[in-house]
Amino acid sequence: MTRYDLVIRGGTVATAADVTTCDIAVCDGRIVALGEDLGPAEEVIDARGMVVTPGGVDAHCHLDQPTSDGSRFADDFASGTISAAFGGTTTVIPFALQMRGQNLRDVVADYHAKAAGKAVIDYGFHLILSDLTRPEIMQELPALIAEGYTSFKVYMTYDDLKLSDRDILDVLDLARREGAMTMIHAENTDCIAWLTERMLREGKTAPLYHALSRPAAVEREATHRACTLAEIVGTTALIVHVSAGEAIEQIRAARARGLRILAETCPQYLFLTIDDLGGPGAQGMKCICSPPPRDKANQELVWRALADNTFDILSSDHAPFSFDDAAGKQRRGPDTPFTHVPNGVPGIETRMPLLFSEGVLKGRIGLSRFVALTSANAARIYGLPRKGSLAVGADADIVIWDPEREVMITNGRLHHRADYTPYEGRMVTGWPAVVLSRGTVVCRDGALLARPGQGRFQARSRPLTPATGGAADGYRGRPRG
């Protein structure tokens, strides 16, 4: 009789396809059986009364990313991945940022050095392409894609990152030829610059004006343009951090025209609103991110699009800057104009618990949809076939949730290095009790059991369609000819 390394017994086991009650057996870091009364095993975890899901895949987060304005991201690959793990995420795909003038080989080498010896969970890298002026940049991309960097992000705004539409067409075309995925940050840069200048002339520098300088129309126009560029090239693209109903409409309209546009949203668009930017004194800076949180009506539209399969992925866009820090939000003190406040909110640890509590337990989405949004779809879209699933052969990246645990989110209980959470004081129900990465317990009941360096780089394959809203598995029948 097989003796397993581990059996997780009797949990409510949820995948993107279904929910059932069974045991899960693990050997050598992989799932080897699902069924009833599995055993014997070296270790048994009693999961009766618990919910068991694949470990989360956070496909949009910023760790140890260089900046060009003297601000500093609070998390490196140690604190960022520890925080992710405590929140149920077992794979992260942060960005390897190309600073202008850098060649991509150097970028990738830098990020491997940042992550190796630090990450407690598995990781891959998306490339941020900010400079295509030298022909070598585009020439080195096919080899990098073949080596497992199968996705890249392009920006339509930010002076030090943005590409022209023409450059984005080139990137999309290369992605089409090579089978890679392009992620697009869709905001109209000239509109933002024009509105910002007008606000500064009028002395409007408080955090709230950050949101007013980037209204939904700015995102709507850029989303339309991003879809159009993908249409012209005849390829797919993924619109990241969608925040507004008007942008959601563009995505639906593009799909109705037959385009394969994928879409991501983030907790800040489900749980924060523009009112959070208008808080007292400097507090509103804590919620400055781009695109900005919108009003209540837009928040509701984002929830609906999450439930009706418009969104494929929920990522954190974890971009942690401390509040009380000269290299963080208040770079020029409490009156720092919004134009000098680094953009981003921390959220790598709260992403899954917030959606579990307010999405699943409040009946807005089902458990399978939760799995699709937080792990399965990202695993397929970004080429991680062993992640995001509880099938035989998958990596044993598993979260055992205590679905009844009531937790007040406070910064003190989180593990990122930012000095605040935008969700301070919020009550949630359900929290990860045990988190496993490739069969090894990373966190159990609030204790970290992993050592830095345990996480492995994941060379990613080419994208597949998401588990919901398309052919899920890439199976095309028996190979012919």
Ligand code: DUC
């Ligand atoms: N917006 C981004 O595009 N990236 C990081 C954080 C943010 O708010």
Ligand code: ZN
């Ligand atoms: Zn972005």
Ligand code: ZN
């Ligand atoms: Zn981002």
